[in-house]
Amino acid sequence: MGRYVIRRLLQMIPVFIGTTFLIFVMVYAVGDPVNAMFGERAPDPATAEQLRAEFNLDKPVWQQYVLYMGKIFSGDFGNAFNGRPVTELMATAFPITIRLTLLAVVFEIIVGIVLGVITGLRRGRPVDSGVLMMTLVVISVPTFVTGTLAQYLLGVKWGWIAPAVSPAAPAGELLLPALVLALVSLAYVTRLTRTSIAENARADYVRTAVAKGLSRGRVTVRHLLRNSLIPVVTFLGTDVGNLMAGALVTERIFNIQGVGFQLWQGIVRQNSPTVVGFVTILVIVFLLANLLVDLLYAVLDPRIRYA
Amino acid sequence: MTLLEVRDLHVDFKTRDGLVKAVNGVNYSVEAGETLAVLGESGSGKSVTAQAIMGILDMPPGRIPQGEILFHGNDMLAMSKEERRKIRGAKIAMIFQDALSSLNPVLTVGYQLAEMFRVHQGLRRKEAKAKAVELMERVKIPAAKARVNDYPHQFSGGMRQRIMIAMALALEPDLIIADEPTTALDVTVQAQVMELLADLQREYNMGLILITHDLGVVADVADKIAVMYAGRIVETAPVKELYRTPAHPYTKGLLDSIPRLDRKGQELYAIKGLPPNMATVPGGCAFHPRCPAARDVCRTELPPLAEVGDGRGSACHFWKETIDDRAA
Numbered sequence: 264m265g266r267y268v269i270r271r272l273l274q275m276i277p278v279f280i281g282t283t284f285l286i287f288v289m290v291y292a293v294g295d296p297v298n299a300m301f302g303e304r305a306p307d308p309a310t311a312e313q314l315r316a317e318f319n320l321d322k323p324v325w326q327q328y329v330l331y332m333g334k335i336f337s338g339d340f341g342n343a344f345n346g347r348p349v350t351e352l353m354a355t356a357f358p359i360t361i362r363l364t365l366l367a368v369v370f371e372i373i374v375g376i377v378l379g380v381i382t383g384l385r386r387g388r389p390v391d392s393g394v395l396m397m398t399l400v401v402i403s404v405p406t407f408v409t410g411t412l413a414q415y416l417l418g419v420k421w422g423w424i425a426p427a428v429s430p431a432a433p434a435g436e437l438l439l440p441a442l443v444l445a446l447v448s449l450a451y452v453t454r455l456t457r458t459s460i461a462e463n464a465r466a467d468y469v470r471t472a473v474a475k476g477l478s479r480g481r482v483t484v485r486h487l488l489r490n491s492l493i494p495v496v497t498f499l500g501t502d503v504g505n506l507m508a509g510a511l512v513t514e515r516i517f518n519i520q521g522v523g524f525q526l527w528q529g530i531v532r533q534n535s536p537t538v539v540g541f542v543t544i545l546v547i548v549f550l551l552a553n554l555l556v557d558l559l560y561a562v563l564d565p566r567i568r569y570a
Numbered sequence: 571m572t573l574l575e576v577r578d579l580h581v582d583f584k585t586r587d588g589l590v591k592a593v594n595g596v597n598y599s600v601e602a603g604e605t606l607a608v609l610g611e612s613g614s615g616k617s618v619t620a621q622a623i624m625g626i627l628d629m630p631p632g633r634i635p636q637g638e639i640l641f642h643g644n645d646m647l648a649m650s651k652e653e654r655r656k657i658r659g660a661k662i663a664m665i666f667q668d669a670l671s672s673l674n675p676v677l678t679v680g681y682q683l684a685e686m687f688r689v690h691q692g693l694r695r696k697e698a699k700a701k702a703v704e705l706m707e708r709v710k711i712p713a714a715k716a717r718v719n720d721y722p723h724q725f726s727g728g729m730r731q732r733i734m735i736a737m738a739l740a741l742e743p744d745l746i747i748a749d750e751p752t753t754a755l756d757v758t759v760q761a762q763v764m765e766l767l768a769d770l771q772r773e774y775n776m777g778l779i780l781i782t783h784d785l786g787v788v789a790d791v792a793d794k795i796a797v798m799y800a801g802r803i804v805e806t807a808p809v810k811e812l813y814r815t816p817a818h819p820y821t822k823g824l825l826d827s828i829p830r831l832d833r834k835g836q837e838l839y840a841i842k843g844l845p846p847n848m849a850t851v852p853g854g855c856a857f858h859p860r861c862p863a864a865r866d867v868c869r870t871e872l873p874p875l876a877e878v879g880d881g882r883g884s885a886c887h888f889w890k891e892t893i894d895d896r897a898a
Contacts, residue, residue, distance in 0.1 A: 467671040473626050474666075475737070476659030477689055485685075489676050564676055565721045 264561070271557070275550045282546045283539070287328050290535045291320075335543060341536030343529070349540040352525050357544070360514070360521035362434055364506045366441035367448070371499065375449045379456020379495075380488065386461050395457075398450035406509065410443040410516040427518040437519070444513040448502050455498055459491035466490070493563050500556030504549030571643050573777045574623070574662075574745055575599040579637035581618050584630060587849040592618045594801040595637075597875075600745065600777040605768075607780045607792035607809070609824070611845045615801040616781045620747045623779075624664050625654045641745075660690045663738035665767075667750040669730035673722040679706075679733050680718035686740040705736040709766060728759035732766065739770060745777040752787060764791060785828055789813060794881070797821050800846050800856035803875060807882040815893045817884035819861045822892060855887070863888055 297306060297314050306314075315321050319330050334341070340349035382391040401409070417439060418426030428436045463469065464487060472486040511523030518524075522541055529537030561567050581593035593615040600606045610616045621627045623639055625646065639646045641662065646654060666672040674682060683705055684698035693701065699718065706714035709732040722730055731751060738746050748767065752760040768791045771778050782788060788795060788809065795812050797805040797820065805818035816822040823841040843860040846852055852859055858868040867887055875885045878893070886892060 467666060467668060468674040470626055471666060471672045471737075472674065474624055474658060474664045475686060475689070476655050476657070477685065478655065481689065485677075486674050490674070566675055566723050 268554070268558070271554050275554075278550060279546060283332070283543050284328055286542045286546075287331065287539055288324060290538050291324065291327065331539070335540070340540035343525075343534055343537045349536050352537065353541070353544065356520065356522045356525045356541075359437075359519060360507055360510050360523065363437050363441055363444060363510055363513070363519065363521060364503060366434065366437055367445035367506050368499065368503060370442055370445040371449045371452045371502070375452030376456050376488075376492075376495065378453040380460055380483065380491075382453070383457040383460025383491075384464065384483070386457075391457075394453065398453050401446050401450040406443060406447060406512050407516065409446055410440075410513055413439060413443055414516055430520055440513050440517040440519060443516070444506060444510060448498075448506065451498060452495060455495050456491065459494050460487060463487055463491045489563065493560065496559050496563060497556055500552050500559070501549075503552040504545065507545055507548060572599050572640070573602045573604075573642065574779075575638075575640040576619065576623065577638040577640065579619060579622060579639065580635050581615070581622055581627065582633045582635055584633070585849070590848045591851070592801055592848055593622070596798070596801075596803055598796050598803065598806065600779055602744065602777050603771070603775045604794070605771065605778040605780055605792045607782060607788040607795045608798060609782060609785070609788060609795055610798035611783060613800075613845050613848055614798040615848075616798045617749055619798075620664070620749055620779065620781055624662060624747060625658060626664075656690075659686060659743075660741045661743050662745045662747065663741070663743040665731075665734050665738045665746065665748040665751045668754045669727070669734045670722060670754075672734060673730065675722060678719045678721055679725070680720075683718075683733070683737055683740060686737060690741055701740075705740055706733070708739070708770075709733070709736040711736075727755050728763060731755060731759075731763050735763070735767060735770070739774070742774055743776065745779070746771070747779045747781070749781045750783070751780075753782070753784070760787070767791075785824060797824070800851050801848065802856070802885065803883070804857065804885045805883065806875070807879075811879070811882060817878050817882060817889040817893050818886045819863050819888075819892055820857050823860075823862075855885070863892065 297311050297318075297320065319327050322330070331341075338350065340353070343349050343352050378394055382394045385391050414426050417423045424439055425436060428440065468490075469482060469487055472482045477486075507522060509523075510519075510521060511526060513519070514521045514523035515527060522545070525537060526541050528534070529541065576596055576598050579593055579596045580591065583590045583592055596615070596619050598606060598608070608616045608619070618627070618632075622634060623646075627634075634647060637647070641657065646657065649657075673679065680699055680702045683702035684693075684695070687693040687698040687701050688695065703714050703718050706718060711717065711729055711732055717725075722733070725733065731754075734751070738748075746767075751767065752763050755763060764787055767778070770776075778791075780788070780792060792809045794808050795806065796803050797812075797818065799820050805812065805816065805821045807817065812821065813825065816825055820841070823839070826839040827841060829838055841860055842862075846856055846859075852869075854867075854869045854871055855861070855864075855873050858864040861868065865888075871887070873885045873887045875883045876889065878884045878889050884892070
């Protein structure tokens with residue numbers, strides 16, 4: 264197990280270098296960061312030259328990348344457009360987005376799995392068809408539509424909640440945005456759980472569990488669910504990364520000042536350190552989430568043992 | 571009082587091809603300490619009958635339109651779901667064919683054994699686990715204490731089947747239904763497992779319904795035999811008499827298709843044709859298209875299970891000729 268984790272961590276290094284390098288090239292190849300710093304006015308050529316030298320922009324791209332990564336690993340992510348260090352932005356943005364993402368994952372787990380189990384056990388009945396239809400609608404409508412609609416109805420028209428989230432973004436205010444963020448994945452979790460439950464419900468060990476005289480609830484939770492969750496966990500693990508990146512849209516709608524918001528600001532203002540810095544952290548989160556999924560496999564299914 | 575009596579049991583399944591009558595009026599009974607072997611090809615309804623007794627049929631699509639299943643004289647089909655659940659596992663237990671797929675892959679065998687005591691007797695986790703170890707020792711699993719926390723896939727096929735047996739024995743039921751308990755095992759292991767099952771049955775004086783298509787297994791352990799074909803019992807007899815003088819051509823065919831050393835080199839007999847599709851069972855006697863002795867009456871009239879001797883029955887129009895033929 265320990266060796267497996269170490270091997271997996273080592274395998275992450277090339278993936279990490281590859282993805283960050285691509286992002287770095289894309290960001291630095293498009294537009295001129297020095298020009299962007301001056302906004303509308305063109306910079307004085309001498310100053311621009313000096314700044315280019317200061318930020319290593321006069322060197323070849325690969326050298327810039329190496330120097331940049333070196334800085335990142337010493338904790339220096341550079342400065343954002345407002346002159347404050349990017350790390351400072353991260354310190355306020357990541358906790359908010361993590362809170363939002365975790366709430367969304369909780370919605371997915373609780374609502375998605377419960378709906379999946381109910382429909383999986385009642386295939387072909389009205390409940391099943393109804394929920395399936397709803398998931399189809401949810402999957403086909405983009406998040407910015409559901410988000411804006413929910414914001415308009417609940418926030419503006421009926422006034423049940425504040426239409427925009429305050430800068431501190433307490434968990435209570437994040438409930439609706441989290442639900443909006445989770446909605447599409449939640450539909451997928453429901454469908455995935457439903458299929459898995461329906462398939463495993465016919466398994467021999469479920470018949471054995473019934474023959475043992477266990478109650479319906481115990482058969483479902485202890486015997487059926489545990490086996491059916493394996494594909495769902497895979498999805499949830501990879502989805503954590505997707506949710507954090509997908510928060511970009513949701514955070515814009517509800518004015519949440521999290522990762523998506525800052526990333527958006529960074530892109531609009533062509534502030535490369537912000538964009539590359541945030542994306543680098545997102546890449547690491549994504550990789551770690553995937554590792555966690557693989558380790559969870561072994562917990563859920565003892566037949567999988569990593570050597 | 572008879573331990574278990576199945577009376578005129580019918581089981582249907584609703585399928586896309588229409589209503590499939592899997593079991594058509596089966597009668598049999600088992601006393602305490604007695605072993606009934608139910609013999610038949612796949613699709614003959616032997617397993618469905620067992621599942622109906624157990625109460626683990628999938629309903630729907632399954633349906634029991636007619637019949638009674640008397641356990642200690644009480645009709646289980648008239649009981650509430652909760653009453654039946656309390657009987658399942660505790661009073662009537664079942665051993666399945668493939669222990670690997672029949673045990674839950676993600677739970678330890680100790681947990682799965684202990685679950686019987688926790689659910690039916692309300693024991694705590696620790697006491698139940700201790701009982702699980704005891705059970706594993708009783709079915710002769712070496713180093714039971716060390717292996718109680720292992721998972722099913724870590725055991726060999728024979729050991730896994732022992733665990734299935736242990737699970738069935740856990741609450742010392744009155745009746746055990748073993749559905750092809752040795753089919754998935756090596757021949758040497760088969761013998762060990764059957765011996766263990768027979769010993770434990772004797773020790774607890776349980777009734778045993780042994781469902782199998784293996785005539786060799788039957789001869790060793792069964793007291794009486796019911797042969798099923800196309801959802802009906804076609805012959806029933808004490809084991810010795812059935813082997814000596816089968817009273818139904820189907821039984822005869824089965825016995826003749828056992829390889830024998832004294833006929834080595836000769837062609838092995840096989841019943842011609844295939845078992846019928848249960849959606850389109852032939853009229854008259856269901857066996858007539860495959861029967862070497864079939865005559866016109868067999869195609870039109872369904873033979874009843876007639877008494878043909880002491881405790882013997884045969885559903886053949888020509889049972890007398892069949893017996894005489896063998897005796898001659």
